[in-house]
Amino acid sequence: xxxxxxxxxxxxxxxxxxxxxxxxxxxxxxxxxxxxxxxxxxxxxxxxxxxxxxxxxxxxxxxxxxxxxxxxxxxxxxxxxxxxxxxxxxxxxxxxxxxxxxxxxxxxxxxxxxxxxxxxxxxxxxxxxxxxxxxxxxxxxxxxxxxxxxxxxxxxxxxxxxxxxxxxxxxxxxxxxxxxxxxxxxxxxxxxxxxxxxxxxxxxxxxxxxxxxxxxxxxxxxxxxxxxxxxxxxxxxxxxxxxx
Amino acid sequence: xxxxxxxxxxxxxxxxxxxxxxxxxxxxxxxxxxxxxxxxx
Numbered sequence: 001x002x003x004x005x006x007x008x009x010x011x012x013x014x015x016x017x018x019x020x021x022x023x024x025x026x027x028x029x030x031x032x033x034x035x036x037x038x039x040x041x042x043x044x045x046x047x048x049x050x051x052x053x054x055x056x057x058x059x060x061x062x063x064x065x066x067x068x069x070x071x072x073x074x075x076x077x078x079x080x081x082x083x084x085x086x087x088x089x090x091x092x093x094x095x096x097x098x099x100x101x102x103x104x105x106x107x108x109x110x111x112x113x114x115x116x117x118x119x120x121x122x123x124x125x126x127x128x129x130x131x132x133x134x135x136x137x138x139x140x141x142x143x144x145x146x147x148x149x150x151x152x153x154x155x156x157x158x159x160x161x162x163x164x165x166x167x168x169x170x171x172x173x174x175x176x177x178x179x180x181x182x183x184x185x186x187x188x189x190x191x192x193x194x195x196x197x198x199x200x201x202x203x204x205x206x207x208x209x210x211x212x213x214x215x216x217x218x219x220x221x222x223x224x225x226x227x228x229x230x231x232x233x234x235x236x237x238x239x240x241x242x243x244x
Numbered sequence: 245x246x247x248x249x250x251x252x253x254x255x256x257x258x259x260x261x262x263x264x265x266x267x268x269x270x271x272x273x274x275x276x277x278x279x280x281x282x283x284x285x
Contacts, residue, residue, distance in 0.1 A: 020255075036247030039254040046258070085265045089258050096254040100247045195262075202269060209276050216283050 019191035027184040045189035053083030058149035061142035078203035111166035121148035
């Protein structure tokens with residue numbers, strides 16, 4: 001696995017460079033918006049990737065709640081954190097596109113507002129994970145993740161069910177797109193998805209390593225002079241296995 | 245409409261966000277490696 005990671009990282013970097021070239025050079029220029037429409041090749045794949053990561057977070061949270069699997073809990077944290085990064089990209093690139101096209105940076109439109117709420121929910125999830133020391137934290141966070149995931153379909157389908165300023169979906173929902181633009185969009189989505197999988201994988205390993213170090217620290221403090229005896233400490237805190 | 249500067253701003257912002265996050269992961273990883281070394285002593 002350790003040897004596979006750098007190879008996949010290089011391949012992903014090449015794919016991202018190719019996708020950037022496709023977005024900036026190969027994709028045709030949109031007639032009404034001009035070059036600013038090319039933001040779409042980063043904005044939309046980032047949104048889809050964020051949704052995918054929040055889905056991974058949901059599944060991992062359910063697995064944790066049902067089987068109390070710590071690996072699933074670590075994966076849930078990793079997916080939520082990387083998902084928030086992609087969602088941040090969506091919330092930053094959207095207004096940069098809106099300013100020249102709509103003439104405003106932001107409007108309290110259904111799509112925009114539900115996306116902001118989605119981001120806030122997952123930021124709350126990460127804050128809970130970061131600052132709560134309770135043994136119930138993973139369970140509470142998993143429940144929050146399930147409620148947070150309910151906002152994902154709301155974000156996606158908001159432009160189908162409500163009158164909104166946001167452009168209609170390009171795939172399904174009555175929207176249309178030039179096939180050359182669709183190809184570039186899908187290449188960018190593939191590149192961002194590969195990048196997200198790699199970053200999520202790295203973050204997952206980091207999470208497991210962190211837990212192992214915390215367990216070792218707890219064991220060390222129990223074995224310290226004045227602490228409980230070595231035998232009882234070993235019985236209470238089992239040393240975690242390697243994250244690999 | 246001078247849209248090209250918005251296009252560059254969006255692409256630069258995207259990679260800046262990812263770079264900041266990757267940088268934070270590298271920092272966290274090196275801090276953990278340091279802690280592991282101290283624990284091994």
